[in-house]
Amino acid sequence: MGIFGNKKHKFSGFKGDLSEQQEDRLQEFKDxxxxxxxxxxPRYDDYYLLRFLRAxxxxxxxxLEMFKKFLDWRIENRADDAIWIDCCPSMDKIKEFYEFGYHGTDKQGRPLSIDKPCSFDIDDVLAIATKEELYAFYVKEYETTVHIRLPAASTAAGRKIEQxxxxxxxxxxxxxxxxxxxxxxxxxxxxxxxxxxxxxxxRMLIVDSPLFFRGAWALISPFIDEKTRKKISILGSKYHKQLFEYVDPENVPVDMGGECTCENEGGCYFSHKGPWKEYPADEFGEAGKEKLLEMKQKEESKSPSSSQSSQSESEVGAGIPSFENNREVSVNMVNVDLEANKTNNEERESVPEHQQPIEKKKKRRASIFCCKKKRYESDED
Known part of the structure; x- marks a missing residue:
């Protein structure tokens, strides 16, 4: 062993980069x-379960305590239906003054989320949406990311994208x-x-922060766990050099210092730019295509540029009515399970082994399965 060969490898806890003890914990969890x-x-595969173990x-x-609470929470909040429900009818109105959305990917293929929470006053939002509607909308966004955006990003990248x-x-x-x-x-x-x-x-970059934001951060940060806080960098107005180390300018809106305008798609915050437009049904298979088409048509009718034929395909979720309470719905789903090669990266933000490029045709293994939604009791009781 060479002079540098004694450095102990720190396992990330991602699939493909687990210590023997972590492997045992995963198996114990599954048992x-x-x-x-x-x-x-079947959605709760190794990748999904490892997120809870790492947390x-x-x-x-x-x-186990966290996972059991999560399962109960899903039933209580009907999370399985969240993608299809028009949970916050006023959201299109809110987006007229609150700019946010997913827009392309970073250089690692991870979906890029852009949020400008200071572009509005909270009273304006609460005047047209209840806290319950906002809660349901946040659930919908997370479900869309986990079951639509990340699988589509994985398909586009040819490797598993989890974050x-x-x-x-x-x-x-x-x-x-x-x-x-x-x-x-x-x-x-x-x-x-x-x-x-x-x-x-x-990873998160908080940008355009004024000097006195440090005091505000002291009020916010206690609500964020320590591991997550370490992924956050707080930058001022001169953030572009660091941002472009992670994201190509073509995927950053012009108003954020990038090159994109999505001119023919209603603007960057309405376009839903990303691989989820090219692979919109990957997670839900053939059974989901009809619903996704409905969502696209509804988004086209709502978009400021609805008269233009090139309007974007919908981000999963807007304006689809809930399934009937006593109807059992089968949805084919695809779980992309990919092998990968491990690499090192600067800043402790190393890319785990399973996230490295692979030969799509030879090493991709897709297991298609059917996930049946639970029947919910009627609200008429």
Whole structure:
């Protein structure tokens, strides 16, 4: 062994980069789920379960507690239907003054989420949407990311993509923006993600931050777990050099210093630019194509540029009525399970083995399965 050969490898906890102990924990987790009959949903594969294990540092007791609460939460909030439900009818109105959305991918193929929360006043939002509607919308967004955006990004990249890249602009921030109403909404959004969709965010840049934001960050950061905080960088207005290390300018809107306008698709925050437009039905197979087509048509009718034929395909979720309460719906789903080669990366943000490029034709293994939604009791009771 050479002079540098004694450096101990730090396992990331992602599939393809697990220590022997982590492998044992994963198997134990799967055995308990089977023995206690917690769920038979085939969506909860190794990749999915490892997110919960990583979130709880492979502590089995804490992981089980988190996962059981997650399963109960899904039933209580009808998360299986969230993608198809028009949960917040006023969202299109909100997007007229609140700019946010997924727009392309970063250089690693991760979906790029852009959010400009200081572009509006919270009172304007709460005047047209209830907290319950906003909660349902956040659930819908997470479900869409997990079951539509990430699988489509994986298909496009030819390797498993499990996380997102988040660009968070706070231009126009004032301490007034952090009054109690705003803090409650922030806590709401953070809690949904941390409790039920752990390990989704791979990296976040908070940009356009004024000097006094550090004080505001002290109020917000306690709601964010330590592991997530380490993925966040806070930058001022001169953030573009660092941003473009992660994201190509062509995937960044012009108003954020990039090159994209999505001129023929209603603007960048309405276009839903990304591989989920090219591979919209990957997660839901043939049975989902009809619903996705309906969503596309509905989005086209709502978009500011609906008269243009090149309007974008819909981000999963807008305006699809819920399934009938007593109807059992089968949805074919595809779980892209990919091998990969491991590499090292700068900044401790190394790309795990399973996320490296592979030969699509030779090494991709797609297992198609059918996920039947649960029947929900009628609301008429």
């Amino acid at each position: 308990i789920i089977r023995e206690e009959k917690l769920t038979q949903d 709880r540092k492979f502590n089995m007791k804490k992981t 997102t890249f988040n660009l968070f602009s706070i231009k126009g921030f004032t301490m007034k923006k952090l009054r109690e109403k705003s803090r409650n909404i922030i806590k709401l959004a953070i809690s949904i993600g941390q409790d039920n969709y752990p390990e989704i965010m791979g």
